[in-house]
Amino acid sequence: MASLKEVRNRIVSVNSTQQITKAMKMVAAAKLRRAQDNILQMRPYAQKLGQMLSTVSAGSESSVDSPLKAVRAAEKILIVVVTSDRGLCGAFNTNIIKATLQLISEKYAVQASKGNVEIFAIGKKGAEAFSRRGFVVNTAYTDLFTRLKFVNVKEAAEKIMKDFSEGRYDVVDLVYNEFKNVATQIIHTDPYLPIVADSSTQKVKAPEVNYIFEPNEEEILAELIPKSLKITLYRAVLESNASEQGARMTAMDKATDNAQELLKALKLVYNRTRQAAITTEILEIVGGAEALKSA
Numbered sequence: 489m490a491s492l493k494e495v496r497n498r499i500v501s502v503n504s505t506q507q508i509t510k511a512m513k514m515v516a517a518a519k520l521r522r523a524q525d526n527i528l529q530m531r532p533y534a535q536k537l538g539q540m541l542s543t544v545s546a547g548s549e550s551s552v553d554s555p556l557k558a559v560r561a562a563e564k565i566l567i568v569v570v571t572s573d574r575g576l577c578g579a580f581n582t583n584i585i586k587a588t589l590q591l592i593s594e595k596y597a598v599q600a601s602k603g604n605v606e607i608f609a610i611g612k613k614g615a616e617a618f619s620r621r622g623f624v625v626n627t628a629y630t631d632l633f634t635r636l637k638f639v640n641v642k643e644a645a646e647k648i649m650k651d652f653s654e655g656r657y658d659v660v661d662l663v664y665n666e667f668k669n670v671a672t673q674i675i676h677t678d679p680y681l682p683i684v685a686d687s688s689t690q691k692v693k694a695p696e697v698n699y700i701f702e703p704n705e706e707e708i709l710a711e712l713i714p715k716s717l718k719i720t721l722y723r724a725v726l727e728s729n730a731s732e733q734g735a736r737m738t739a740m741d742k743a744t745d746n747a748q749e750l751l752k753a754l755k756l757v758y759n760r761t762r763q764a765a766i767t768t769e770i771l772e773i774v775g776g777a778e779a780l781k782s783a
Contacts, residue, residue, distance in 0.1 A: 505743075567588060567605065632644065632725060648717075667727050680720070
């Protein structure tokens with residue numbers, strides 16, 4: 489049985505941990521409110537922009553040539569993985585890493601065996617995990633969450649588009665967590681490049697998409713395509729940020745509850761140990777008194 493001092497020290501330690509988890513839960517809740525507001529404001533804009541691009545592309549009489557629409561044999565693959573910079577958020581990062589590895593094994597196993605699969609890491613946890621597994625990892629944008637603004641995410645999107653246009657990669661996929669609620673995140677593995685026409689837009693009748701383009705359709709699409717890609721990446725980062733805070737809030741809430749249960753068990757052990765020690769002392773005193781009487 490542990491001594492009273494050991495049990496006391498464990499109680500103090502668990503109590504301190506519980507205070508930390510409570511504080512982290514409150515901080516995550518405050519960050520979650522801001523992140524949730526950001527993503528709720530971004531979703532309608534991103535969806536409308538994507539719909540506009542699909543509709544204009546479907547209504548375009550001529551095929552606008554863009555290096556971002558170039559379909560090539562999938563030899564060199566880039567996977568954009570969005571994780572967090574810090575841990576203590578449950579299985580948030582682990583699920584993304586598992587989903588990425590599953591995507592590689594199911595879809596890009598041949599390319600991976602040749603060393604042609606690279607990781608574009610947004611978030612330090614993903615960069616560390618894939619570096620340990622021997623992947624080539626671009627870590628230039630792992631600190632985006634410390635300065636989460638559109639202009640910073642735009643730089644990352646421009647870098648990806650530039651590399652794809654120059655033929656460094658043939659396919660770019662995006663893996664991230666979509667925020668549903670505090671306890672639920674949905675993992676997405678979406679194609680990012682090349683731009684492929686949505687099959688649903690091809691079913692639109694010509695009169696419904698008969699537009700007059702000003703200045704002209706080439707210039708409009710040349711502007712819409714990069715902007716849509718930047719907004720898509722920015723939305724993925726915002727979704728991941730909200731998901732991270734929700735996952736951390738849930739994890740810290742469970743950790744606080746677990747600490748409370750452990751404190752109850754430790755206090756029970758402490759009281760039993762203390763009672764046993766007192767009983768032993770009383771027995772020793774009684775035994776000594778009886779020994780004196782018999783002497």
